[in-house]
Amino acid sequence: MQIILPGGCRIFYNGDDTYVQPGGGMEGRQADAVYRGNLTRLLEKVHAERGLDMAQYRPRYVERRLAARLHALNLHTYRQYATYLDEHPEEYAKLLDTLTINVTQFFRDPTVFELFRKDILPALLKEKAARHQRMIRVWSAGCATGQEPYSLAMSFLSAMEPQGSDFLLTILGTDLDRNALAVARRAEYDLGLIDQIPKVDQQKYLDVHNDHFKIKPAVTRLCKFDYLNLFEDKPIHVVDVIFCRNVFIYFNREEQERVLGVFWSALARGGYLVLGRSERIGPQVEHDYELISGRERIYRKPLKLL
Ligand SMILES: C[S@@+](CC[C@H](N)C(=O)[O-])C[C@H]1O[C@@H](n2cnc3c(N)ncnc32)[C@H](O)[C@@H]1O
Numbered sequence: 001m002q003i004i005l006p007g008g009c010r011i012f013y014n015g016d017d018t019y020v021q022p023g024g025g026m027e028g029r030q031a032d033a034v035y036r037g038n039l040t041r042l043l044e045k046v047h048a049e050r051g052l053d054m055a056q057y058r059p060r061y062v063e064r065r066l067a068a069r070l071h072a073l074n075l076h077t078y079r080q081y082a083t084y085l086d087e088h089p090e091e092y093a094k095l096l097d098t099l100t101i102n103v104t105q106f107f108r109d110p111t112v113f114e115l116f117r118k119d120i121l122p123a124l125l126k127e128k129a130a131r132h133q134r135m136i137r138v139w140s141a142g143c144a145t146g147q148e149p150y151s152l153a154m155s156f157l158s159a160m161e162p163q164g165s166d167f168l169l170t171i172l173g174t175d176l177d178r179n180a181l182a183v184a185r186r187a188e189y190d191l192g193l194i195d196q197i198p199k200v201d202q203q204k205y206l207d208v209h210n211d212h213f214k215i216k217p218a219v220t221r222l223c224k225f226d227y228l229n230l231f232e233d234k235p236i237h238v239v240d241v242i243f244c245r246n247v248f249i250y251f252n253r254e255e256q257e258r259v260l261g262v263f264w265s266a267l268a269r270g271g272y273l274v275l276g277r278s279e280r281i282g283p284q285v286e287h288d289y290e291l292i293s294g295r296e297r298i299y300r301k302p303l304k305l306l
Helices: 025-050 059-073 078-087 091-100 110-130 147-163 178-186 191-196 199-205 253-266 283-288
Strands: 002-004 010-014 017-021 135-141 168-175 188-190 206-208 212-215 223-227 239-244 267-275 290-293 298-300
Touching (some): 025 059, 025 078, 025 091, 059 078, 059 091, 110 147, 110 239, 135 147, 147 199, 147 223, 147 239, 178 223, 188 191, 191 212, 253 267
Parallel strands (some): 135 168, 135 239, 168 223, 239 267
Antiparallel strands (some): 010 017
């Protein structure tokens, strides 16, 4: 039953479960408290079940996306939706799609790339040079439309400049979305995205046209794109860096552990694993890896294994 309260609140009653669009007045404030409580419980549930910390997103954005799912399912309250998730676990994927689908950016989470460029890349190149190793292999797992691998390629090229180009660098972007991979291979993006790329990199690595820009061959020749389903296909081996960001949120705990196992075998000793800012790894993995930055979710496979 829907009731319009004085002050313009709309409330849906369902036992003690209440969904309200806050408007004002005493009833509005009480209903708002119930609404907030149910929302918090729902977010905690999604966090516990799928490891997605929606607190990382703007609250209004989360509420709008949830409202879209409730509307699609003809549900009125967060409690109804929590029950629906229990009865139809496949709904988690749709919720996560609604929240994250195809979202990617060049240099996404710039502080991750800043740390990567400032500390990690120089250290990695120095170690490689000291060991007379020329091959560097990087894997962007769940690369979507290619912005992440190209950001990595630009970062590596800038870092390698002062040392000469003695390294043989390969950046492999993989995904299970073939359409996204086709966009990645084209390496051509809407001009509206150009500000995501640092000015200095724009000048060096982009060819700008009227309404789009193209990534220069010096960058694209380093990048290869392949279809790979993290659950089904043979993993890549002996990589120095894995970026797998904003992909785990699709997976349940068990599947996350499985994929983390794949990454452990894929990484060379001393290799780096970079996860998404809202993703966390289990205590076992935290024990296995050295923590480089908790905030930026950067881990390192130890050089010497116990
Ligand atoms: C939100 S995008 C993240 C893109 C990029 N890593 C970033 O952080 O900007 C998630 C990508 O993971 C891909 N993905 C989801 N499940 C996958 C799986 N099992 N194997 C490989 N890729 C997967 C999706 O197709 C999508 O392109």
